[in-house]
Amino acid sequence: MVKEVKNNNIVSYNREQLDIGEFTIVKDGKLITPNDLNAGDLVFYNDHRNVNFGVVSTNTKKGKIERVYTDGFKVDGKTYDIVSGAKYLDGNELGNLDTNILDQMKEEGKEVNLYFDFAKNVLLVLGSRGDRVLTSEYALVTRDTKHFSNRGEDTYTLDVLNSKGDMIEYDVPKDKDGNIAKLLEEDWNNIIKKDNLIKISVDKNNNVKEVKKLESTNIEKNINLNDIYAEGYKLHPDTLVFIAQDKDSTEPYKVVSWKDAHNEFNKIKTGVIYTNEMYRVVGIVAKEVDVNEKTIEYTGLVREIYEYIGGYKKDIEIEIDGEKLIFAGKSSLLENIRKWEFVTLVVGDKDNEILEIKQPKSQTIIVDSIQTTRRTIEDTDGNVYELIKKGIIYDENFNQISLRDINQQSKLKIYFDDSNTSRFIRYATIVYNN
Structure with a gap:
């Protein structure tokens, strides 16, 4: 779906771009140039083995949604199936078509545009959901959910860190069917657990209307800043990264986008990636990152050892060539270090944290x-x-x-x-x- 064309690149509503500079493009049986494309054009293309061919769909229909079924819908007396991969476009929001979206468009009562593929399946529904539009975002659960009674109404807590780095607390009631934000109670209790990434949809009054579970994969291989894929899924500049902070930090996580990650770390060593149905990485919960591009070795005499409150970290004062410097490291790494011994500290070049202890020759x-x-x-x-x-x-x-x-x-x-x-x-x- 064309949002705009820039320098022979189609910019779509799902943030994807397609370079069509070398494409043969046909519309209404005629060859056109990239500049002839308009916002709202639906382009089918084939770039397999450098075929580079595109066709602009002109098979469209306008009408009002009359009825929504469990697996389809009716427009102006004709019934259509909801096929796999079908999308909707509401303003700038492009997403997967389902019965909830169609029902909201039906309630709005305005005409919708149907776009068909060559098999006459509805591939895209363009329409408005009006004030019923929900704002959706990815958020990290910061605390396991708890049940309580709010004036006799079963209610559940939902504490999250959103994409802007704000801590937000929601109270989500059960609906008349016994579900919580469209989830069964058992699913809700399993999904709303600390450190899980979820997708939240809220209405204009900031009430949680829907929570979706995301597919997750553990990070088995380091993710470097120049990587395009993580565990086989595609990274995107807007992929959110929730970076676990030290225990002495006031916040458990810091949130950045992948395009800004170079300011925070050099690679992700452990954590979990969360993906959507388009095999894109929408979020990463980074448990352990390496902020350093290289390491530096310092050899000298240990003068003092200072232990942090809580005991999880220590500062080491070391005299190097007559100058006293202090470096921090995890207590588990430094448990065998002693005052008045000579050691070699392997330290990160950016965070100055001790990564390894060596014994000098x-x-x-x-x-x-x-x-x-x-x-x-x-x-x-x-x-x-x-x-x-x-x-x-x-x-x-x-x-x-x-x-x-x-x-x-x-x-x-x-x-x-x-x-x-x-x-x-x-x-x-x-x-x-x-």
Whole structure:
């Protein structure tokens, strides 16, 4: 369905675009150009094996909906089936055609336009639902539903985080048939659970009229920012991403669109994708993301360890080349780290969070001689080590000292500048003095 044509691209109401610059297009038996297309034209096309052929449908009919059946409807005395894939267009809203939509158009009482395919099936109904139009959006359930009685009426809570990042609380009553927002009570209780993504439709008074369950798939493979598909489903710039936040955050999730996701992370590692019937990803609940493009390694002396309230995270104060820096990490990762030990912290380049702990290459030696001008230490086995320019020596109490303060026969633990060298030292500490 043509909404507009831009630079030989058909822009449709479902946000899809089709490049027709190389297409042969026919309307009313005549060849036309892309610029001859009008808003509201329905185009059937074939781009298989570079056929690139399109036909504008001219088989349409106007009339009023007289009756709606369980699987069809009647317009001006003729009955039509609701076929698989049939759509409706109301203003700018394009969606799947069903009996609820048709019933709303019937109640509005205005004429509708029927568009037919070549098998004379109704493929699209263009019409208005007037004030009965529901506003629909995707939202994340933030709390399991609870039942309560509101003036004797069975009512259920629905707490969600919407696409704008707003926390909203709804009270949804049972209807006369015992359903809640068109769901059976059992289905409602199974769907309205914390961290599930749903589709909500509300009326102009902000009353919830319908809740739909979405198909979901666990993320098995990292989703990178340059990916087009996730678990076989197509990503779209408007795909919503609900990013789980740290426990100390005031909000459990942050909401962004896929086109803005580059400001928040580099890839999604774990979570759930939610899809529609057109195999598009409408939302992602991202449980774990990687915000970093690369990692940086810092090697130094652990000076202090600070534990967060709740115990789920720690800050590590580490002295690196004489400068004290602080990095945060999960307590589970840092449970074996101790004060006054030398470690290598692998840290993300954007969030500065500790991702891994490594033990720097080290060994213990007995000093035989020191050459301060050359910054070298020879051990009793005849091996020579060289303190790099920014290298630091510590005494037993981890105070900085110079090479000349080291005595012969001192026991040193030395830490190499890199795992690939056995000569150059970055740190050394006296184990004890003779």
